[in-house]
Amino acid sequence: MPELPEVETVSRGIRPLLLKQKITQIIVRQPKLRWTIPRSLNNDLKQQTIQQVTRRGKYLLLATENGTIIIHLGMSGVLLVQPQQHTWAKHEHVNIILANGYALCFIDPRRFGTILWTTQDPQQHRLLKHLGPEPLTRDFNARYLINAARRHKCTIKQFIMNNHIVVGVGNIYATEALFLAKIHPTTPANQVSAAHLTKLVTTIKQVLKLAIKNSGTTIRDYATSDGKPGNFQHRLYVYGRQNQPCKKCKTILQAIRLGQRNTVFCPSCQK
DNA sequence: CAGAATACCTGCGGGC
DNA sequence: TGCCCGCAGGTATTCT
Numbered sequence: 070m071p072e073l074p075e076v077e078t079v080s081r082g083i084r085p086l087l088l089k090q091k092i093t094q095i096i097v098r099q100p101k102l103r104w105t106i107p108r109s110l111n112n113d114l115k116q117q118t119i120q121q122v123t124r125r126g127k128y129l130l131l132a133t134e135n136g137t138i139i140i141h142l143g144m145s146g147v148l149l150v151q152p153q154q155h156t157w158a159k160h161e162h163v164n165i166i167l168a169n170g171y172a173l174c175f176i177d178p179r180r181f182g183t184i185l186w187t188t189q190d191p192q193q194h195r196l197l198k199h200l201g202p203e204p205l206t207r208d209f210n211a212r213y214l215i216n217a218a219r220r221h222k223c224t225i226k227q228f229i230m231n232n233h234i235v236v237g238v239g240n241i242y243a244t245e246a247l248f249l250a251k252i253h254p255t256t257p258a259n260q261v262s263a264a265h266l267t268k269l270v271t272t273i274k275q276v277l278k279l280a281i282k283n284s285g286t287t288i289r290d291y292a293t294s295d296g297k298p299g300n301f302q303h304r305l306y307v308y309g310r311q312n313q314p315c316k317k318c319k320t321i322l323q324a325i326r327l328g329q330r331n332t333v334f335c336p337s338c339q340k
Numbered sequence: 341c342a343g344a345a346t347a348c349c350t351g352c353g354g355g356c
Numbered sequence: 357t358g359c360c361c362g363c364a365g366g367t368a369t370t371c372t
Contacts (some may be wrong), residue, residue: 071365103348104369127366144366145350160350179349181366196368223343232367239365288365289352308365328344331363 071142073237075291075299076127079148082294083173084122088142091118092167097211103183105252106163110215114165125192126200126236136188138165138332139196143181145290163261178184201235204273208234211267218266221258221288227328228258229273230233232242238273243285244308246272253339254332255325266338281303307333 071079092114100106107113108134117133124130129148131138142148153164153172163184165173169336174217175184190194202208214235228234230243238246249272254267261269280286285299288309292298306316311324311333320337 075365101349110345141366143349144364153350178351179364181349221342230366241365276371286365291365329363 071146071285071291072242072279072280073124074129074242074283074301075285076124076129076142076237077281078285078299079142079294080122080124080129080332082149082305083148086171086294087119087122087167087173089118089120090171091116092133093168094166094167095137096164096166097162098164099160099180100155102162102177103141104185106184110184110186126203126232127195127239128197130191136186137191137255139183139185139187139191139194140175141183141196143177143179143183145179146175146177146182147290147292147296148294149176149292150294155161181237186206199233201231201233204235204237204277209270209274211263214266214270215263218258220270222260223258224254225252225256225258225261225269226254226332229269230328230330235273237277240244240332241288241305241308242273242276242280244333245276248307248339249276250334251339254327255336278302307335309333 095111095114097106107231117135119131119133129140133244139186141161150171150173153166153170160178161174161176163175191197217234217247219226226243226247229238235324250265251267280301283299284293287298307322310322313322315335315338318337320335322333324331324333
């Protein structure tokens, strides 16, 4: 589910509720997520205070005195802050109980998400170390993308969804950004013109920013930290709209498969 | 090193 | 109504 705008929305939602809060207990009901939650997590975190809530790509980082909790929402993960005395939802795998009577609750039907703990610099963690630049910073610019594209002959869509190239761009926003940049998704990355790559940098930033403003895109599971859906699904030009008319030129949108992912585009607007 | 295939998991909608 | 199939906001790992 969650791509950068959704994770950013969750981060902003939980941050004011978690900062300076002390962790009293971790309850793990289902440890088998993408990676098994270490048994030591409760001891590692007990009496720790959350000092920072940040995001790196699609990872959420909760920093405490002694280390960092690394959370990934996978495809179907939801994080809620609610009173400790709540009824557990189906697929609610972990509760991080706070001293103020609230709990950070991790719900994830497909269990592609993860909760890890590291005492090293989280940016040096094996999962974060090789990530590409943040798309909403100046490190992600035309010069960078043009240079990176020269080494890749995979399709431009798979290229921008590769988190070693740039983080946070998943199936929804890759599809949308390519439409806005008028680039056909199957074009080999090393054959996209410099002008189009320059435009693509702009449209990726544009679509991610607008999606954040709209609290992300809810297709099915995704919810903000107060349990509400996002709003960006109403503003999608192409994702999920195969066989419907293009919002710009009325041509019927086509769908193909790239790397096992559904890929919608306008055969008229995107060459 | 780049790229393709594989694996992890549940729920849902469509076809029969 | 029920069963089977394919598909869904991800991505590390393994193999070529």
